[in-house]
Amino acid sequence: MKRHKVYLLILIVLIFSTILAGCDYQISYIPKDYTNKLRVHFIDVDQGDSTFIQFPNGKTSLIDAGTRKAGDKVVNYLNDLGIKKIDYLIGTHPHEDHIGGLPKVIKNFDIDKVYMPDKTSNTLIFEELLMEIKKKDLKITLGKGKDIIMDEGKLKYSILAPNRDDYSIINDFSIVTKIEYMDNSIIIAGDAEKDSEKDMIDKGYDLKSDILRIGHHGGSTSSIKEFLDRVDPDYSIISVGKGNSYGHPHKETLNRLNKIGTQIKRTDQLGDIVLISDGKELTFSESSTLENRVKAQYIGNKNTQVFHRNNCNSLPNKENQIIFKSIEEAKNNKYRPHKVCIE
Numbered sequence: 001m002k003r004h005k006v007y008l009l010i011l012i013v014l015i016f017s018t019i020l021a022g023c024d025y026q027i028s029y030i031p032k033d034y035t036n037k038l039r040v041h042f043i044d045v046d047q048g049d050s051t052f053i054q055f056p057n058g059k060t061s062l063i064d065a066g067t068r069k070a071g072d073k074v075v076n077y078l079n080d081l082g083i084k085k086i087d088y089l090i091g092t093h094p095h096e097d098h099i100g101g102l103p104k105v106i107k108n109f110d111i112d113k114v115y116m117p118d119k120t121s122n123t124l125i126f127e128e129l130l131m132e133i134k135k136k137d138l139k140i141t142l143g144k145g146k147d148i149i150m151d152e153g154k155l156k157y158s159i160l161a162p163n164r165d166d167y168s169i170i171n172d173f174s175i176v177t178k179i180e181y182m183d184n185s186i187i188i189a190g191d192a193e194k195d196s197e198k199d200m201i202d203k204g205y206d207l208k209s210d211i212l213r214i215g216h217h218g219g220s221t222s223s224i225k226e227f228l229d230r231v232d233p234d235y236s237i238i239s240v241g242k243g244n245s246y247g248h249p250h251k252e253t254l255n256r257l258n259k260i261g262t263q264i265k266r267t268d269q270l271g272d273i274v275l276i277s278d279g280k281e282l283t284f285s286e287s288s289t290l291e292n293r294v295k296a297q298y299i300g301n302k303n304t305q306v307f308h309r310n311n312c313n314s315l316p317n318k319e320n321q322i323i324f325k326s327i328e329e330a331k332n333n334k335y336r337p338h339k340v341c342i343e
Contacts, residue, residue: 038155038181038277042213043077044267045070047241047248048097051188051213052078053179056279057155061088063177063188065101068125074101075108076327077272082309085110088149088157091129092190093174094121099129106132115143117162119173143175145203154279156180160207161192163199171216172196178209182279187231189215189222197227210282211275212262213237218249228260235263235282242268298324300335312341 039054045066052074053061060083065074078086089111091099103125114133120126133140145163150156161176174190187207192200192215200207212233215222217240236257240248249266257264265273265284274285300307300323301316307330308315315321324330327337 038179038184038275038279040179040186040211040275040277041077041081042237042239042267042273042275043074044271044273045073045101045239047217047244047246048100049092049190049213049217049239050074050101051239052081052083054081055150055155055157056181057152059087059150060085061090061149061157062086062105063090063175064092064098064190065105067097068100071101071104075104078105078109079309080326083109085112087112088115089113090115090143090175090177092176093117093170094119094123094126095170095191096123096125098191100125103128103132106136106138111136111138113141114138115141115149115159115175117173117175118142118144118165119170121170145200145205149177154182160187160200160205161196163196163203167195169193169195171222174215176200176215181277184211184277184279184282185209186211186213186275187233188213191216191222193219193221194224194227197222197224201226201230207231209233211235211237213239214249214253214257216248217244217246218253219246220250220252223253223256225256228256228262232260233262235265235284237273238264238266238268240266240268244268298327298330300324300330300333305335306338307335307342308338309341312338314338314340 036056038056041052043050043052048066048070049064050066050070051063065071086109091102143159145159145161147159149158158178159175160178162173167173171191171193172195174192174196176190176192177188179186187209207230209231210233212231214236218238238249267273276283297310298307299310299315299321302320302322307324
């Protein structure tokens with residue numbers, strides 16, 4: 001009996017040591033109320049658009065990925081979140097500042113469904129996108145107004161536009177999406193301009209939303225008064241590059257937004273913007289907050305000079321750890337990436 005108790009004690013100590021040596025203790029750094037919520041990441045991709053959505057049911061969606069050169073930023077951002085699969089990939093329309101980074105995203109992640117509008121382009125980047133889609137044997141679903149991507153009662157993901165196939169400009173073919181989670185709602189407008197906005201109004205869609213990701217980077221031909229009045233957002237997000245040559249966001253748009261009393265948040269001023277919803281209340285965090293710093297951590301082993309993701313199963317003991325905020329920081333300190341969790 002005494003020997004049995006000794007074996008039992010040893011087993012308990014081994015289990016406890018394994019847990020401490022693993023990555024489970026990291027959970028204590030993440031606020032408990034951060035889990036099981038809707039999280040919408042407006043990624044700063046300079047003069048372009050990219051929005052990543054983590055739904056409370058575990059599904060994910062990426063809408064656009066900025067320009068070709070922004071592809072690395074988007075891939076690294078998703079890697080830092082520990083993302084392996086994108087359930088719904090949406091290319092809003094075939095302009096390079098929206099789809100440029102998508103080929104690299106498709107190469108690096110498992111993709112379930114791809115949504116694009118019924119509008120093609122003869123550009124090299126569009127051809128590359130189609131090539132990567134074909135390589136992974138994916139099918140394209142043509143997104144249009146009234147389509148439902150996901151509907152679970154309290155959680156709904158739907159398409160509001162495009163509503164015609166004869167628009168005179170490519171921007172109006174943009175896929176416009178709406179997320180509804182209990183009492184909260186968000187519209188992500190791509191580059192939709194006034195004709196598409198008028199169609200959404202004429203179709204009688206429920207456009208009221210707490211958040212509006214402003215169309216076309218705040219250009220003057222988007223966000224018309226009638227559309228803004230229908231949406232009546234508490235917050236307006238503008239994805240735009242600092243000092244861009246287009247003059248975005250235009251003064252006319254900013255004036256219209258100010259008149260409806262919405263709070264404006266811009267990626268050129270705040271960087272990455274993260275919206276968190278529990279279905280009743282909305283909170284924002286920028287990339288410097290605890291929630292995002294924790295998810296961006298990489299953990300190095302002082303003995304081996306190998307660094308891991310913070311969810312790796314091979315983390316060193318706490319006394320041998322060194323924390324890095326990015327892969328670049330780890331490599332600059334002469335640490336090598338772990339072959340399992342990073343490479």
